[in-house]
Amino acid sequence: MHQQDSSTLVLFSERPEWADVTPLEQYEGVNPLAPIYYSEEYKDATSYFRGIVKAGEMSPRVLELTEAIIRMNPAHYSAWQYRYKTLLELNNPLDDELALMDEIAVKHLKTYQVWHHRRLLVARTREPARELAFLSRSLRADTKNYHTWSYRQWLLAYFNEDTLWERELDFVGDLLEEDLRNNSAWHHRFFVVFQSGVRKGDEDRGAVAQREISFAKQYIAKAPNNASVWNYLRGVLEHSKIPFSELQIFVTPYTLPQRSEDDAPAEVIDLENPLPSKLAQLPCVAAIEFLADVHEAAGGDSIMKATELWKLLADEHDTIRKKYWEYRIREALRTV
Amino acid sequence: MSPPPGDLPPFTRFGHGTHCKRCLVGLPGSQVDIDPSKLALAFYCIGSLDLLNQLLDKTKQDDRESWREWIWEQQVCGPYGAGFKPGPYMSSIKEDSTEGNVPQLIVTYTALLTLAILRDDFTRLDRTGIAQLLGVCQREDGSFSTEPYGGDTDLRTVYCAFAIANMLDNWSTINIDQSVEFMRSCRTYEGGYGQFPFCEAQGGTTYCALSALHLSGRGDRISPTERKQTIRWLVQKQDISGGFVGRTNKAADACYCFWCGASLNILGVGTLVDEDALRSFIGSCQHKFGGIAKAPKEHPDPYHTYLSLAALSTQATAARAGPDGNIGHSAANAHVDPSRSTSWELPPLDPLLNATVDTAAWAREHIPKSTNA
Numbered sequence: 001m002h003q004q005d006s007s008t009l010v011l012f013s014e015r016p017e018w019a020d021v022t023p024l025e026q027y028e029g030v031n032p033l034a035p036i037y038y039s040e041e042y043k044d045a046t047s048y049f050r051g052i053v054k055a056g057e058m059s060p061r062v063l064e065l066t067e068a069i070i071r072m073n074p075a076h077y078s079a080w081q082y083r084y085k086t087l088l089e090l091n092n093p094l095d096d097e098l099a100l101m102d103e104i105a106v107k108h109l110k111t112y113q114v115w116h117h118r119r120l121l122v123a124r125t126r127e128p129a130r131e132l133a134f135l136s137r138s139l140r141a142d143t144k145n146y147h148t149w150s151y152r153q154w155l156l157a158y159f160n161e162d163t164l165w166e167r168e169l170d171f172v173g174d175l176l177e178e179d180l181r182n183n184s185a186w187h188h189r190f191f192v193v194f195q196s197g198v199r200k201g202d203e204d205r206g207a208v209a210q211r212e213i214s215f216a217k218q219y220i221a222k223a224p225n226n227a228s229v230w231n232y233l234r235g236v237l238e239h240s241k242i243p244f245s246e247l248q249i250f251v252t253p254y255t256l257p258q259r260s261e262d263d264a265p266a267e268v269i270d271l272e273n274p275l276p277s278k279l280a281q282l283p284c285v286a287a288i289e290f291l292a293d294v295h296e297a298a299g300g301d302s303i304m305k306a307t308e309l310w311k312l313l314a315d316e317h318d319t320i321r322k323k324y325w326e327y328r329i330r331e332a333l334r335t336v
Numbered sequence: 337m338s339p340p341p342g343d344l345p346p347f348t349r350f351g352h353g354t355h356c357k358r359c360l361v362g363l364p365g366s367q368v369d370i371d372p373s374k375l376a377l378a379f380y381c382i383g384s385l386d387l388l389n390q391l392l393d394k395t396k397q398d399d400r401e402s403w404r405e406w407i408w409e410q411q412v413c414g415p416y417g418a419g420f421k422p423g424p425y426m427s428s429i430k431e432d433s434t435e436g437n438v439p440q441l442i443v444t445y446t447a448l449l450t451l452a453i454l455r456d457d458f459t460r461l462d463r464t465g466i467a468q469l470l471g472v473c474q475r476e477d478g479s480f481s482t483e484p485y486g487g488d489t490d491l492r493t494v495y496c497a498f499a500i501a502n503m504l505d506n507w508s509t510i511n512i513d514q515s516v517e518f519m520r521s522c523r524t525y526e527g528g529y530g531q532f533p534f535c536e537a538q539g540g541t542t543y544c545a546l547s548a549l550h551l552s553g554r555g556d557r558i559s560p561t562e563r564k565q566t567i568r569w570l571v572q573k574q575d576i577s578g579g580f581v582g583r584t585n586k587a588a589d590a591c592y593c594f595w596c597g598a599s600l601n602i603l604g605v606g607t608l609v610d611e612d613a614l615r616s617f618i619g620s621c622q623h624k625f626g627g628i629a630k631a632p633k634e635h636p637d638p639y640h641t642y643l644s645l646a647a648l649s650t651q652a653t654a655a656r657a658g659p660d661g662n663i664g665h666s667a668a669n670a671h672v673d674p675s676r677s678t679s680w681e682l683p684p685l686d687p688l689l690n691a692t693v694d695t696a697a698w699a700r701e702h703i704p705k706s707t708n709a
C-alpha cells in the first residue's frame with residue numbers, strides 16, 4: 001500500500017516479480033471510435049490487468065496493480081470492481097483500505113467509483129462513525145460536493161444510529177454560519193429535521209416546526225435575497241401544513257423598498273419577526289412571491305392583489321422570469 | 337422564432353461540428369477517464385452532428401459504416417441477457433467474455449440512440465436479451481443498477497432503463513410501479529428530485545424523474561400541487577446570466593440549460609424559459625476553436641456541446657408547438673442550412689428520449705421489430 005507517483009512507476013513489464021503474467025493488449029477493432037492515446041505506463045498496467053483478470057488471479061499483487069491503475073484513472077470501473085473482490089477473497093483488513101481511500105477520495109471527489117467503493121466497504125465494516133469524521137474533513141475541501149453529501153445522507157439513513165445523528169444539526173449550523181447560501185447544507189438540515197424520524201427531545205413536532213421557522217427568519221433577516229432559505233422556509237411550512245398566511249406580518253417589510261433614514265418608524269424589536277437590515281437590497285423578489293402566494297391562497301378578491309405583485313415581478317424586479325409571472329397571472333385568473 | 341439581431345454572438349455551428357469530429361478521431365491520454373463511458377461520448381459527438389444537421393456532409397459514408405460496426409462490437413450477451421458495454425477497454429480479443437466485459441445500462445441507452453442516428457436497421461439487436469437485462473438490473477426498491485452485477489443504483493439508471501423499455505416497446509420485465517415509488521422517494525421539499533433518496537434536488541436527476549414518468553405513461557403520478565412546485569423550482573434555476581444552475585444558489589452551467597429546459601418542456605411549459613437570455617448564455621460558452629463549454633472561458637467538451645445544442649433545440653420545439661402541444665413533424669429541417677451558416681435554428685427535439693424528433697421516430701420504429709425476415 002505504498003504511495004507511488006505514476007510518473008516514477010517502474011513498468012510492470014520490467015518487474016521480475018510480474019514475469020509470470022502474460023500481459024494482454026487492448027483489442028481496438030478495425031476502426032476504433034474515439035481511441036485514447038494512452039501513456040506507456042497506463043498501457044503497461046492495464047495490459048497486465050487484463051492478463052490477471054483472464055487468469056482469475058486474486059493475490060496481494062493484484063491490489064498493487066489495481067491501485068496503480070486507479071491512481072492513473074479513478075474512473076476505471078473494472079479495476080475498482082476487481083479490487084473489491086480481491087480484498088474480500090484475501091480477507092484483507094478493510095480499515096486499511098478505507099485509510100487508503102481517505103487519501104484517494106480527497107483527490108477525486110467528483111468520481112463516482114471512489115464513493116461507490118466506499119459504500120461497499122463501509123456496508124461491511126459497519127463503522128460509520130469514522131466515516132462522519134472523514135466526511136466533515138472532505139466537505140471542508142468542497143462544501144457543495146454532491147457525492148460527498150449524498151454519501152453522508154446514505155450513511156446516516158443506512159446505519160440510523162442515534163449517536164450518528166447527535167451532532168448533525170450543529171454541523172449544518174456551522175456550515176451555514178460560514179456560507180448562508182450553501183443549499184446543500186439547507187437541504188441536509190431538512191433531511192435531518194424532517195425526513196429521518198423523530199429523535200429524543202424532538203417529539204413535539206409543532207415546536208420543531210416553529211423552531212425551524214424562527215431559524216429561517218433569522219437567516220432571511222441577515223440576507224433576504226437568498227433562494228435557499230426561502231425554499232427551506234416554504235418546505236417547512238408545506239411539510240408541517242402551516243398556511244403561508246401565518247407569516248404575512250414577517251414577510252411584508254421585505255416586499256417594500258428600503259426605508260429611508262427619516263421615515264423609519266421607531267423600531268419595536270419583535271424577535272418573532274426580525275426586520276431586514278438597513279443594508280439589505282429591497283424589495284426582495286422571494287418575499288413578493290411569498291406574499292403573492294398568500295393572496296392567491298386566500299382566493300376571491302385577494303387574487304387581484306396577487307396579480308399586481310406578479311406584475312411587479314414580471315415588469316420590474318424579476319424580469320428574466322417575466323413569462324413565468326405572466327403565466328402565474330393567467331393560471332390564477334383561469335381558476336377564478 | 338429567430339433571435340433578435342444585435343446582442344447575440346454568431347452561432348459557430350461549423351466549429352461545433354469540428355470539435356465533435358475531432359473527438360471521434362482520437363483523445364489525448366489525459367482523458368483515460370472516458371474509457372468506462374466511451375459509447376456515451378460517441379453519442380454526444382454523433383448526436384451533436386445530428387442536431388447540427390452535419391452528419392451527412394461532414395462525415396463519410398465509410399466512417400459512419402465503421403462507427404456502426406464498432407458499436408455493434410460492443411453488444412455483449414451472457415446469463416444476464418444482452419446489452420452494450422462502454423467500449424473495448426477490458427477486451428484483448430474481439431469477442432472477449434472475461435470479467436469486465438459486461439453491459440451497462442446508461443451505455444446501452446446511448447448505443448441504441450446512436451445507432452438510430454446512424455439509421456441502422458437494428459437487425460442485429462438482441463431484443464429479448466436487452467429486455468432480460470432490464471429485469472436483472474432492477475433492484476427491490478425499484479431502482480436499477482448500472483450493471484447486472486452491481487454498480488450505482490440511482491435516478492439516472494431508472495431513466496435509462498425506462499428509455500430503453502420505451503424504445504423496445506417492451507415493459508414486461510420491469511416493475512414500473514416500484515420504480516415510480518423509488519422516484520417519488522427522491523423528490524425533495526424544493527420541488528426537484530435528487531439522485532438518491534434523501535439527496536438534494538438537482539437539475540439532471542429532476543429531468544430523469546420527469547422524463548421516466550412520462551415515458552412510462554405515469555405523468556399523472558405528479559399531483560397538480562407537485563407540478564406547480566416543480567415548475568417553480570425549475571424556472572428559478574435560470575439565473576441572471578441567462579443560463580441555468582443545477583442546484584439552488586450554484587453557478588450556471590450549460591448542461592442544465594437542457595436538463596431544466598427540457599424538464600419544463602415535459603411539463604408542458606417549455607415556453608416559460610427566457611429564450612433570448614438562454615441563447616445569449618450558450619453563445620458566451622462557445623469556444624473560439626469550436627465546441628461549447630459548461631461556462632464562459634472554460635474548455636469545451638462533447639457532453640456540454642451536445643446538451644447545449646439539445647437545449648436550443650428544445651426551446652425551438654417549445655416555441656414551435658401549437659397550443660395543443662403538437663409538434664409539426666420535422667418541419668424545421670427544411671429551414672436548416674447545414675453549411676457554414678451561423679443560424680441558431682436547430683431541428684426539433686424529442687425531450688423524453690433526448691434525440692431529434694426524426695431520430696426518435698426512427699428508434700421507435702426500428703428497435704421493437706422482430707428480426708424474422
Ligand SMILES: [Zn+2]
Nearest residue numbers: 589590591630
Ligand atoms: Zn455541466
